[in-house]
Amino acid sequence: MSWIPFKIGQPKKQIVPKTVERDFEREYGKLQQLEEQTKRLQKDMRKSTDADLAMSKSAVKISLDLLSNPLCEQDQDFLNMVTALDTAMKRMDAFNQEKVNQIQKTVIEPLKKFGSVFPSLNMAVKRREQALQDYRRLQAKVEKYEEKEKTGPVLAKLHQAREELRPVRDDFEAKNKQLLDEMPRFYNSRLDYFQPSFESLIRAQVRRLPPLLPWRMAQHCFSWWGGGCGLRTSPAPPHTLEVGLATFSHHPRPPQHCLRGGIQALLVVG
Amino acid sequence: MEPADMTSHGDDALSSRTGAPGGDDRLSEDRSLLQQRLAVRELLDTEVSYLHVLQLCASDIRSRLQQLPQGDLDVLFSNIDDIIKVNSRLLHDLQETASREEEQVQLIGNTFLEFQEELEQVYKVYCASYEQALLLVETYRKEPELQREIQGIIEAVLPQAGPSGLSFLLVIPLQRITKYPLLLQKILENTLPDASAYAVLQRATSALQDVVTNINEYKRRKEVASKYTKVEPLSLRERLARINTHTLSKKTTRLSQLLKQEAGLVPRTEDKEFDDLEEKFHWVSLCVTELKSNVAAYLDNLEAFLRFRPQDYNLEIPGGPVVQYCYLARDLQLQAFPEFKQQLEAQVWQPLCSLAKALAGPQNLIKKRLDKLLDFERVEEKLLEVGSMTYEEEAARHTYQALNSLLVAELPQFNQLAMRWLSQILCAFVTLQRDLAKQVLQRAEDSLAQLPHHHLSEPAFRKLVEDALGQTSHQLHAFQENFEKVLPPPTTQPLLPGAERQVQALLSRYGPGKLYQVTSNISGAGTLDLTLPRGHIVALLQNKDTKGNSSRWLVDTGGHRGYVPAGKLEVYHVVPTEEELRGQARPHKDSQHQTPEPTSAPVPSVPTVTQVVAVYPFVARSSHEVSLQAGQRVTVLEAHDKKGNPEWSLVEVNGQRGYVPSSFLARAPSPAPWGWSLPS
Numbered sequence: 001m002s003w004i005p006f007k008i009g010q011p012k013k014q015i016v017p018k019t020v021e022r023d024f025e026r027e028y029g030k031l032q033q034l035e036e037q038t039k040r041l042q043k044d045m046r047k048s049t050d051a052d053l054a055m056s057k058s059a060v061k062i063s064l065d066l067l068s069n070p071l072c073e074q075d076q077d078f079l080n081m082v083t084a085l086d087t088a089m090k091r092m093d094a095f096n097q098e099k100v101n102q103i104q105k106t107v108i109e110p111l112k113k114f115g116s117v118f119p120s121l122n123m124a125v126k127r128r129e130q131a132l133q134d135y136r137r138l139q140a141k142v143e144k145y146e147e148k149e150k151t152g153p154v155l156a157k158l159h160q161a162r163e164e165l166r167p168v169r170d171d172f173e174a175k176n177k178q179l180l181d182e183m184p185r186f187y188n189s190r191l192d193y194f195q196p197s198f199e200s201l202i203r204a205q206v207r208r209l210p211p212l213l214p215w216r217m218a219q220h221c222f223s224w225w226g227g228g229c230g231l232r233t234s235p236a237p238p239h240t241l242e243v244g245l246a247t248f249s250h251h252p253r254p255p256q257h258c259l260r261g262g263i264q265a266l267l268v269v270g
Numbered sequence: 271m272e273p274a275d276m277t278s279h280g281d282d283a284l285s286s287r288t289g290a291p292g293g294d295d296r297l298s299e300d301r302s303l304l305q306q307r308l309a310v311r312e313l314l315d316t317e318v319s320y321l322h323v324l325q326l327c328a329s330d331i332r333s334r335l336q337q338l339p340q341g342d343l344d345v346l347f348s349n350i351d352d353i354i355k356v357n358s359r360l361l362h363d364l365q366e367t368a369s370r371e372e373e374q375v376q377l378i379g380n381t382f383l384e385f386q387e388e389l390e391q392v393y394k395v396y397c398a399s400y401e402q403a404l405l406l407v408e409t410y411r412k413e414p415e416l417q418r419e420i421q422g423i424i425e426a427v428l429p430q431a432g433p434s435g436l437s438f439l440l441v442i443p444l445q446r447i448t449k450y451p452l453l454l455q456k457i458l459e460n461t462l463p464d465a466s467a468y469a470v471l472q473r474a475t476s477a478l479q480d481v482v483t484n485i486n487e488y489k490r491r492k493e494v495a496s497k498y499t500k501v502e503p504l505s506l507r508e509r510l511a512r513i514n515t516h517t518l519s520k521k522t523t524r525l526s527q528l529l530k531q532e533a534g535l536v537p538r539t540e541d542k543e544f545d546d547l548e549e550k551f552h553w554v555s556l557c558v559t560e561l562k563s564n565v566a567a568y569l570d571n572l573e574a575f576l577r578f579r580p581q582d583y584n585l586e587i588p589g590g591p592v593v594q595y596c597y598l599a600r601d602l603q604l605q606a607f608p609e610f611k612q613q614l615e616a617q618v619w620q621p622l623c624s625l626a627k628a629l630a631g632p633q634n635l636i637k638k639r640l641d642k643l644l645d646f647e648r649v650e651e652k653l654l655e656v657g658s659m660t661y662e663e664e665a666a667r668h669t670y671q672a673l674n675s676l677l678v679a680e681l682p683q684f685n686q687l688a689m690r691w692l693s694q695i696l697c698a699f700v701t702l703q704r705d706l707a708k709q710v711l712q713r714a715e716d717s718l719a720q721l722p723h724h725h726l727s728e729p730a731f732r733k734l735v736e737d738a739l740g741q742t743s744h745q746l747h748a749f750q751e752n753f754e755k756v757l758p759p760p761t762t763q764p765l766l767p768g769a770e771r772q773v774q775a776l777l778s779r780y781g782p783g784k785l786y787q788v789t790s791n792i793s794g795a796g797t798l799d800l801t802l803p804r805g806h807i808v809a810l811l812q813n814k815d816t817k818g819n820s821s822r823w824l825v826d827t828g829g830h831r832g833y834v835p836a837g838k839l840e841v842y843h844v845v846p847t848e849e850e851l852r853g854q855a856r857p858h859k860d861s862q863h864q865t866p867e868p869t870s871a872p873v874p875s876v877p878t879v880t881q882v883v884a885v886y887p888f889v890a891r892s893s894h895e896v897s898l899q900a901g902q903r904v905t906v907l908e909a910h911d912k913k914g915n916p917e918w919s920l921v922e923v924n925g926q927r928g929y930v931p932s933s934f935l936a937r938a939p940s941p942a943p944w945g946w947s948l949p950s
Binding site: 030033034037038040041044045047048051052054055058059061062065066069070071074075078081085088092106110113114116117120121123124167171178182185186189190191192193194195196197198199200201202203205206256259260262263264266267268269 | 491492495499550553554556557560561564565567568571572574575577578579580582583584585586587590591592594595598617621624625628631632635676677680681683684687688689690691693694695696698699700703707710711714715717718721722723728731732734735738739742743745746749750752753754900901
C-alpha cells in the first residue's frame with residue numbers, strides 16, 4: 001500500500017455529517033449577508049445625512065451672501081426680503097442639524113454597535129474551522145494507524161493518536177454546538193434591535209410648526225415686493241400672516257417671462 | 271397720387287371776395303387763412319396717398335416677392351403692418367376733424383399730440399432696421415437676375431417707383447415721419463398767434479420734432495449697442511491678428527490719457543450720475559453671479575443627497591417600522607425630491623442663467639464707454655487747443671455720447687427689472703422649499719400614524735427608544751462575549767512515554783528552569799537549525815546565537831543541539847508524573863509536602879490573578895479544593911495557600927473556588943496563529 005500516495009490530514013470517513021455542515025453554512029451565510037447589508041446601510045445612512053447637512057448649509061450660504069451685498073443698504077425692500085429669507089434658511093438649517101443628531105444617536109450609533117459584533121463572530125467561526133482542521137488531521141492520523149499491521153509499537157502509536165484526538169474532537173463539537181445555538185439567536189435579535197431605530201428615523205422627519213413657519217414668514221415679505229410684470233405694486237404690508245399668505249396666493253404668480261421680456265427688450269442687453 | 275385740384279377751386283372762391291375797402295389786413299388775413307387751409311388739405315391728402323402706398327407695399331408687393339426668403343422680407347418691411355395700423359387710425363381721426371371746420375386746426379393739433387407716443391414707438395423700430403434693409407437691397411442689386419425680377423414686380427404695382435424701386439419704397443416711411451413737423455409748421459405759420467389753436471399747434475409741432483429727434487437718437491443707440499454689446503470670445507491668436515497700427519495707436523492714446531488722469535495732469539470727467547448707476551449695476555450683477563453659483567452648489571448637494579439610498583438595503587425584516595421607513599424613503603426619493611429638483615431647475619436655475627447672460631451686454635457697454643470716454647476727453651482737449659477735429663475724432667465723440675446716453679437711459683431700467691426678477695426667483699425658491707417641507711411632513715405624518723408608538727409624545731418616545739437601545743445593547747454585548755468565549759484549542763499536548771524519559775534526562779542535566787516546549791512546528795533552514803515538531807521539550811543552552819541575535823536560541827533536544835526561533839518556545843512547567851500524582855492524592859496544607867525533588871525547585875511562576883490552563887485533571891478531595899479538567903481554563907486568584915505555600919494555588923473555575931496544586935497549572939502559552947482574545 002505504500003505506493004498509494006497517502007494524503008495526511010484527510011480522513012476517509014466524513015466526520016461532520018452533511019446536514020450539520022449545511023445547517024451551519026446556512027446560518028452563517030445569513031449572518032454574513034446581514035453583516036454586509038448593515039455595513040452598507042450604515043455607510044449610506046451616514047453619507048445621506050452628511051449630504052442633507054451640506055444641502056442646508058449651502059442654502060444658508062445663499063442668504064448670507066445676499067445679506068452681505070451692498071444693495072441691502074440702499075434698498076429697504078430688498079433688505080427686508082433678504083432678511084426674511086435668511087431667517088428661514090437658518091431655521092431650516094437648525095432643524096436639519098437637530099434631525100441629523102437625532103438620527104446619529106438612534107440609528108447610526110446602534111448600527112455601528114450591531115456591526116461590531118460581527119468580528120467576534122467571524123473569529124469564532126474561524127476558530128471552529130481551525131478546530132475542524134485539527135480534528136480532521138488527527139482523525140486521519142488515527143485512521144492511518146488503524147490500517148497498519150497491529151504490531152506493538154503501532155498499537156502504542158494508535159493509542160497515543162486516539163488520546164490526542166479525543167480532546168480535539170470534543171473541542172470542535174463544543175464550538176460547533178455553541179455557534180449553532182448562538183447564531184440563529186443573534187440573527188433573530190435584529191428584529192428587536194432595528195425596529196426602534198427606524199421608528200425614530202421616521203419620527204425625526206416629523207416636526208410641526210418650525211419647518212413651515214419660517215417659509216410662511218419669508219413669503220409674507222415677498223408677497224408685496226416685486227409685483228407684476230412692469231407694474232409697480234405698493235400695497236401696505238398685510239397685518240397678519242394669513243392675510244399675507246392669502247394675498248400671495250391670490251396674486252397671480254407673476255410670470256417671470258414678463259420680466260425676462262422686459263429686460264431683453266432693452267438695447268443694453270443686445 | 272391725386273393732384274391738388276381742390277386748391278384751384280379754393281383760389282377761385284377766395285379771389286372773388288377780394289376788393290373790399292381797407293382790407294389790407296383783411297387781405298393778408300384771408301391769404302393766411304387760405305394758406306392754412308391749403309396746408310391742412312395737403313396734410314390730409316398726402317396722408318391718404320402715403321397710406322395707400324404703404325398698403326400696396328405691404329400686401330401686393332411683399333406677397334409677390336416670393337423668391338426672397340421670409341427672413342429677408344421681415345428685415346425689409348420690418349413693422350410696416352404696425353405703421354399701417356397706426357397711420358390708418360391717424361388718418362381716420364384727421365378726416366373726422368374736417369367736419370368741424372372752425373376748430374379743425376386745433377383738433378388736428380390735439381390729434382397729433384395724442385398720437386405722438388405711438389408714432390415714436392412704431393417708427394423708431396422701422397427706422398432702426400432701415401440700415402439693415404438697405405444692405406439687403408444692395409446685395410440684391412448685385413444679382414442682375416434677381417434685381418430684374420424685383421424691379422418687374424414693383425413696376426407692375428407702383429410704376430411711379432422708378433428705377434430704384436425697392437429702396438425708393440422702403441424710404442417712404444422715413445420721409446413721412448420727418449415731414450410731419452414740416453407740415454405742421456406750415457399750418458402754424460399761417461395761423462394767427464392769438465387763435466386758440468395756435469398754442470396747441472405749436473405744442474404739436476414741437477412734439478413731432480421731438481419724435482424725430484428721439485427716433486434718431488434711438489437709431490444711434492441701437493447701432494452703438496449692437497456694435498459693442500457682444501464680445502466675441504477671441505483666441506489669443508485672433509487677438510494678436512487684430513492688432514494693427516490703427517488699433518495700437520488707439521490703445522496707446524487711451525492709455526496715455528488714462529495715465530495723465532491718474533497723474534492728475536488732466537482732469538477726469540466726473541459723472542456722478544453715471545458712477546452711481548454703474549455702482550448699482552455692479553452690485554446687481556454681483557448679486558446675480560453669487561446667487562447663481564450658490565444655487566449651483568445647492569443643486570450639486572441635492573444631487574449628491576439623492577444618490578444615497580439607505581432604504582435599498584435588505585435586512586430581511588418583514589414588517590414594522592423598518593418596512594414603513596423603506597416605503598417613506600422610497601416615496602420621497604422617487605417622487606417628492608425629484609419633482610423638487612425639477613421645479614428648482616425650471617423656476618430658479620434657468621431664469622438665473624438667463625439673467626446672468628443678460629448681464630453681459632451692459633457690462634461690455636460700460637467697458638466700451640470708458641474706452642470711448644478716454645477718446646472723447648482727448649478729443650475735447652484737442653478741440654480746446656486746436657479748435658477743430660478730424661472726421662474720425664468727431665465720430666469718436668459721437669460714439670461716446672451715444673454710449674453714454676444709452677447707458678444713462680437704460681441702466682436704471684435694467685437695474686430695476688433685474689432686481690424684480692431676482693426677487694421673483696428668490697420667491698420661487700422659498701415657495702419650492704415650503705412645498706417640499708410640506709410634502710415631507712405630510713408623508714412622514716402618514717407613516718407615523720401607522721407606527722406602534724405614534725400616540726406617544728416626543729419626549730416619552732425618546733425615553734422609550736433610549737431604554738430599548740440600552741437593553742438591546744446589553745444583549746449585543748452578551749452575544750459578543752459569547753462569541754469571544756469560544757475556547758481555544760487545547761494547546762499543551764500530552765507527552766509520549768518516550769518523551770517523558772527524555773524530559774527527565776534533560777531535567778537532571780540542566781535543571782528545571784531551562785526547559786522549554788515547542789509551541790508550533792519548527793522547520794530549520796540553516797545547517798545548525800533544528801527541525802522540531804510541536805510539543806517537543808528542549809533545554810535552553812544559550813538565549814542568543816553567536817552573532818548576538820537574541821531571537822535565535824541554542825537548545826539541546828537530548829540528542830541534538832542546534833538553533834531554534836525563540837518565539838516558538840515556551841517555558842515548560844514540568845508536570846508531575848503518574849506516581850507523583852498518586853503521591854499527592856491526599857494533599858494537606860502544611861508545608862511538609864511530599865513532592866519529588868525535581869519538581870520542588872522550580873516554583874511555577876504562575877502570575878497572580880491571571881488566566882491559566884489546567885494541564886492535568888485533578889479531583890478535589892475536600893471542600894477546600896476544586897476539581898480540574900485537562901485543558902480547562904481557570905482564573906488564579908492567589909498563587910499560594912493561606913500559609914504562603916506556593917505549591918497550592920487558589921483558583922476559580924466554573925464559578926467555584928478552591929485550591930489546586932500549582933504544578934497542575936500552566937501559564938497560557940503564546941497565542942496560536944489565529945489567536946483568541948481574552949474577554950475584556
